[in-house]
Amino acid sequence: MSTTTPSELDGLVQSAHTAYREASAVAPTVRAGWLTAIADALDGAADELVPLAQEETHLPGPRLRGELTRTTFQLRLLGEEIAAGHHLEATIDHADPDWGMGPRPDLRRVNVPLGVVGVFGASNFPFAFSVLGGDSASALAAGCAVVHKIHEAHQRLGTRTAEIVVAALAGTSAPKGLFAAVTGRQAGEALVDHPLVRAIGFTGSTRVGMLLSERAAARPEPIPFFGELGSTNPVFVTRRAWEERSEEIISGYAASLTLGMGQFCTKPGLLFVPELDDSARTALEETFSAAPRFEMLSERLAEGYGSAVATVAATDGVETLIDGEHGPAPAPSLLLTGADEVRANPELLSTEMFGPAGLVIQYGEEDRLPELAALLDGQLTATIHGESGERPAELVDLLVAKAGRVLWNGWPTGVTVSYAQQHGGPHPATTAPGTTSVGTAAIRRFLRPVAFQDFPTEALPAALREENSWGIARRVDGRWQPR
Amino acid sequence: MSTTTPSELDGLVQSAHTAYREASAVAPTVRAGWLTAIADALDGAADELVPLAQEETHLPGPRLRGELTRTTFQLRLLGEEIAAGHHLEATIDHADPDWGMGPRPDLRRVNVPLGVVGVFGASNFPFAFSVLGGDSASALAAGCAVVHKIHEAHQRLGTRTAEIVVAALAGTSAPKGLFAAVTGRQAGEALVDHPLVRAIGFTGSTRVGMLLSERAAARPEPIPFFGELGSTNPVFVTRRAWEERSEEIISGYAASLTLGMGQFCTKPGLLFVPELDDSARTALEETFSAAPRFEMLSERLAEGYGSAVATVAATDGVETLIDGEHGPAPAPSLLLTGADEVRANPELLSTEMFGPAGLVIQYGEEDRLPELAALLDGQLTATIHGESGERPAELVDLLVAKAGRVLWNGWPTGVTVSYAQQHGGPHPATTAPGTTSVGTAAIRRFLRPVAFQDFPTEALPAALREENSWGIARRVDGRWQPR
DSSP states (O other), X not given: OOOOXXXXXXXXXXXXXXXXXXXXXXXXXXXXXHHHHHHHHHHHTHHHXXXXXXXXXXXXXXXXXXXXXXXXXXXXXXXXXHHTTGGGOOEEEOOBTTOTTXXXXXXXXXXXXXXXXXXXXXXXXXXXXXXXXXXXXXXXXXXXXXXXXXXXXXXXXXXXXXXXXXXXXXXXXXXXXXXXXXXXXXXXXXXXHOXXXXXXXXXXXXXHXXXXXXXXXXXXXXXXXXXXXXXXXXXXEOHHXXXXXXXXXXXXXXXXXXXXXXXXXXXXXXXXXXXXXHHHHHHHHHHHHTSOOOOOSOHHHHHHXXXXXXXXXXXXXXXEEEOOOOSSSOOOEEEEEEHHHHHHOGXXXXXXXXXXXXXXXXXXXXXXXXXXXXXXXXXXXXXXXXXXXXXXXXXXXHHXXXXXXXXXXXXXXXXXXXXXXXXXXXXXXXXXXXXXXXSGGGGGGGEEEEEEESOOGGGSOGGGSTTOTTOOOEEETTEEEOO | OOOOOHHHHHHHHHHHHHHHXXXXXXXXHHHHHXXXXXXXXXXXXXXXXXXXXXXXXXXXXXXXXHHHHHXXXXXXXXXXXXXXXXXXXXXXXXXXXXXXXXXXXXXXXXEEEOSEEEEEOOSSOTTTTTTTSHHHHHHHHHTOEEXXXXXXXXXXXXXXXXXXXXXXXXXXXXXXXXXXXXXXXXXXXXXXXXXXXEEEEEESOHHHHHHHHHHHHTSSSOOOXXXXXXXOOEEEEOHHHHHHHXXXXXXXHHHHHHGGGGOOXXXXXXXXXXXXXXXXXXXXXXXXXXXXXXXXXXXXXXXXXXXXXXXXXXXXXXXXXXXXXXXXXXXXXXXXXXXXXXXXXXXXXXXXXXXXXXXXXXXXXXXXXXXXXXXXXXXXXXXXXXXXXOOOHHHHHHHXXXXXXXXXXXXXXXXXXXXXXXXXOTTTTBSOTTXXXXXXXXXXXXXXXXEEESXXXXXXXGGGSTTOXXXXXXXXXXXXXXX
């Protein structure tokens, strides 16, 4: 498969920049139409794309169909969101001679798109976090142009998806070049370096993410880098919950951990239980052995997985409870350790085994949980299983300080796309804990606020003109005026 | 003056962390009361603080009184803002079995404070961007604890202000240690490095800002760095405006440029005019020579200013129009160049002369303005002076892409504190173009969103419980419910 040359990359970024400038004043409803057109085209191409994805990723067909549904649902939801103008956060302060600190000029703020955004997709979600996944969809919704670096693990699918997206946009009023895709590592690096690229969206490994993040920071003009990197997604089970329903918890845990061969950034990699008796061990072995197996996303990933599991297994005080085979389609593995071992080797809590493996920690006394939770790095998710009436406030507070999403009696895989979703978290979960990469709020990261002082009405952006011809929600003199 | 030792610094950060955790669930109205108590105490101490500030900064008394008013107004306005709960962006998605992409769990998101924030104040605003300036006020409003590094240029004032703030908080329900101040460069560096410090707010030079920003990024766990660095704040005058009212523009320009001895991050450093005839030169000389003079903030700053002016003046094609003396209280300087010279040496547009000096650029043909504007770095502000009916759309678009605030027929000094204010901009104006350091929106940078999935009501934060006992504005199932 051919890779993008530096001059091709430059041409695509230049066109994307021109397109972004042409499109930046378009009404949100028009832009929403572009997102819908892409969604319709992708839905229409499902019978072509899903088999292609299956071939390249080895993921099951039904899962891929579900993922495509999620992807197009997301495009339409983001379209509705921008049509209502929420993302603009339009704010109008009329001139006020009596303002408390001295006369106030007429000041109006609106969020404007950053410009061309470079998006790096993930291998594990060939639709939802790839060509037209969350980052691309929210950058386009924000009014940015997108140049997407296709993941080498599904290059044919990526190329075909990009063609469909470009064709769909060509059937709308969107300016040519608003979306483009590139291939090859060199093009990816050039994308981060290009002066007209104004932000990067990335989903992938901590290693590559940090390399690219440092690259973005080392530019003559550093740009925002929104990276979703690694997470071990701890699950804490209270003693009462473990006593009441360990079987149910074990079966839920195994299902969430082995889903999609454990190739999820939200895979529950750590399970904290008071202790593991023989019957629990047997239940774990049974449920794990029943998990469906298929080939992992790529050979390289399977190798990295095998070596991560071996590293954790070789740590002092770690016992191998279930020894999954390694190789292209490994059986699930489960490792076991205790609270003291974790205190002695806290890196056990941060080593992501990207695949169907987990580490169970026997914590013993429940009052040790906060101390163990305090050893965690930043996380995408953290989960508590407790019984009705239990309220482990200290543990919750600690997890809120560490994670982007906290769950009660649930499992972290399956990240709904909605208004309240938060997919993010402190380093190393992400490089930008104040933002999300899933949900309607994801649009905001590709925008920045600009204030207009004493501007004549005709020179103001439509969102800030008195007449509000777009009919969007705005804040006027401190009061929100819903749509 | 004594400096903070490493172990003292550690103790203060530890206490601040404990205080933040204790205070994190406090109702916003209670926290607003703390801000008001600080504002009252600072207002009450004006007669003590203003003379102290005058002594250390050489700034005029009335200006300092105005700045203190601004500072306490800001505290009260941020208090009102959090009492209404806007900063929490509380969002509730009830469980929905019919959600388009598949059943949706109950998901609720709220913004939580980052933790302990390290704040570095600026020398040029000893109240408004110092001990309890914008960053400290918005971090406290967000629910964070603050450890402030006092600027060495006003160490006695800073120390005294910090004492007053600590005493004011002691008279409220705020936990001990929520605010603390430290002195000395070593303490400043240790503050950036401390594992319990979760974000940095900084206002100052590009050089120091970039050093600290890189330091924050090089931590084992990098943290957000919100730095307001440098800006040359270009002003573009259309040919018609220059023909109609060059005198008025010259007097406004001189007043804004020489205000406070030009020691403002929003000083209009660049003035683009079609050409400068003899009468305009004379008018500039007259208004500049009439500007009040006083000693600059510090000797070091005066030296840096002198050398920046000398560098610009020595550039090929730059003429010295008004040769201000250098030294502790320099007279204003004005340099002159042309469009071709700027194209040949674009660094002329980015060299900040922090003091009473400006560079006038004769642009000749108006259609060259966009090309010149395209050479600009990121800016805090950009200004256009035009006549009624003029609409230089291309220029406006370019400036919107470069600056955080664009002004029409105004001057950039004087940054009001309000809902629509945006004080920020792309690098090098700031390190975080998606945020502001002035106005109610500044609170948001010290928060990050957390989603709660399927949490029992009693374990949810008050902001997200069904009953809305805080009576705050929330978004429920996609619809905003204003307060």
